Amino acid sequence: MxxxxxxxxxxxxxxxxKKEHLITGGTxxxxxxxxxxxxxxxxxxxxxNTIMINSSGCMTLTATWPFTPxxxxxxxxxxxxxxxxxxxxxxxxxxxxxxxxxxxxVYAGDGATYDIGLQALSGMVxxxxxxxxxxxxxxxxxxxxxxxxxxxxxxxxxxxTPPPIGNPLPRKNMAKMMALNGAxxxxxxxxxFPFDFIKKIxxxxxxxGSSFIDLLAPCEPGWLVQPWETLKAGKxxxxxxxxxxxEIENKKITINYKPKMLPVVKALQMQGRFKHLTEPQVTEIxxxxxxxxxxxxxxxxxxxxxx
Amino acid sequence: xxxxxILEKNIKNEGKKGVPYATEKQKLxxxxxxxxxxxxxxxxxxxxxxMCWLHCPDSxxxxxKKGFPECDGKVCKGCLLCVQICPVKAISVEQERGKK
Numbered sequence: 001m002x003x004x005x006x007x008x009x010x011x012x013x014x015x016x017x018k019k020e021h022l023i024t025g026g027t028x029x030x031x032x033x034x035x036x037x038x039x040x041x042x043x044x045x046x047x048x049n050t051i052m053i054n055s056s057g058c059m060t061l062t063a064t065w066p067f068t069p070x071x072x073x074x075x076x077x078x079x080x081x082x083x084x085x086x087x088x089x090x091x092x093x094x095x096x097x098x099x100x101x102x103x104x105x106v107y108a109g110d111g112a113t114y115d116i117g118l119q120a121l122s123g124m125v126x127x128x129x130x131x132x133x134x135x136x137x138x139x140x141x142x143x144x145x146x147x148x149x150x151x152x153x154x155x156x157x158x159x160x161t162p163p164p165i166g167n168p169l170p171r172k173n174m175a176k177m178m179a180l181n182g183a184x185x186x187x188x189x190x191x192x193f194p195f196d197f198i199k200k201i202x203x204x205x206x207x208x209g210s211s212f213i214d215l216l217a218p219c220e221p222g223w224l225v226q227p228w229e230t231l232k233a234g235k236x237x238x239x240x241x242x243x244x245x246x247e248i249e250n251k252k253i254t255i256n257y258k259p260k261m262l263p264v265v266k267a268l269q270m271q272g273r274f275k276h277l278t279e280p281q282v283t284e285i286x287x288x289x290x291x292x293x294x295x296x297x298x299x300x301x302x303x304x305x306x307x
Numbered sequence: 308x309x310x311x312x313i314l315e316k317n318i319k320n321e322g323k324k325g326v327p328y329a330t331e332k333q334k335l336x337x338x339x340x341x342x343x344x345x346x347x348x349x350x351x352x353x354x355x356x357x358m359c360w361l362h363c364p365d366s367x368x369x370x371x372k373k374g375f376p377e378c379d380g381k382v383c384k385g386c387l388l389c390v391q392i393c394p395v396k397a398i399s400v401e402q403e404r405g406k407k
Contacts, residue, residue: 025382032386
């Protein structure tokens with residue numbers, strides 16, 4: 001492992017503060033954008049010896065020709081082939097015998113991971129390429145105008161699923177899907193828990209095969225929250241149990257953070273995309289959250305019939 | 308037309324083997340006109356924990372020689388996440404535009 005120190009799992013903030021920013025400011029991202037924060041945390045965790053591959057999405061707009069905020073190599077692939085571009089770069093590095101100290105990270109949105117780029121990701125995981133795939137999940141196609149994706153929560157408002165009905169379908173469980181597909185390390189994370197995320201990224205970099213991290217990154221215009229409320233919105237999603245933080249290694253699930261299990265209303269009230277919800281709908285969301293947590297904590301995570 | 312733009316803006320590609328590379332010499336694009344509110348740090352209360360530096364999406368925070376954080380006014384977009392996250396509430400808000 002390069003650029004990470006003696007013990008890669010330990011995160012010493014005082015040491016990291018002395019280093020330069022690997023992504024500078026002045027990007028086209030919205031104020032209070034959490035996906036950009038995700039890039040920063042990824043680069044803080046991995047250091048300078050990193051190649052970042054980006055599938056089309058909001059984060060493509062960070063580097064617009066002729067300007068770039070990145071101080072690392074950055075590649076923009078099409079929306080559907082983030083995994084394949086990364087695999088190609090890894091093959092090239094292997095041919096030059098330079099792959100040992102280089103981290104290859106794919107940073108793609110939830111549209112490019114859950115929907116459009118699923119076949120490239122699935123192929124990458126199946127071939128066990130040594131690549132870290134980070135999905136910044138803002139629960140919608142935010143770049144094209146906040147359409148619903150398969151990562152959108154049930155009853156959430158998007159531009160294609162307007163109120164009073166909202167999104168009629170629940171979201172996919174991507175980390176579980178990739179774990180069953182053969183990924184060495186799968187995890188969920190949230191930008192409101194940066195130390196947890198950095199630890200997971202560093203752990204993923206030590207794996208021999210591919211790893212997948214699903215990062216919940218609140219989107220200010222998409223979730224209809226104020227710019228300064230984005231981190232709080234993410235934190236409440238975790239604290240209410242709507243976004244469990246866990247990691248899967250060799251099909252063993254470990255819960256990294258035990259939430260306070262606040263009522264889901266607290267998380268839903270804050271976000272403008274859930275403002276149209278009626279009481280029975282809120283109760284239904286609460287019941288599914290409780291059920292999901294029972295499945296995880298009682299060791300029945302891999303059972304399929306209750307989903 | 309693109310070549311002309313490069314000449315006009317005096318952009319240098321200092322990467323190795325054709326990899327584009329941002330350097331300190333290259334000027335940052337200013338985003339100060341996006342901002343309505345501005346964070347102001349009270350150095351008497353600051354405990355140098357670095358949480359503002361860690362949570363800033365726009366990499367606006369750097370540290371001076373004494374180890375205190377400084378907010379770069381050129382790239383700060385005024386999202387005020389640092390105000391929310393500060394554990395000792397050392398950062399206050401100042402309105403920059405839209406004053407009555």
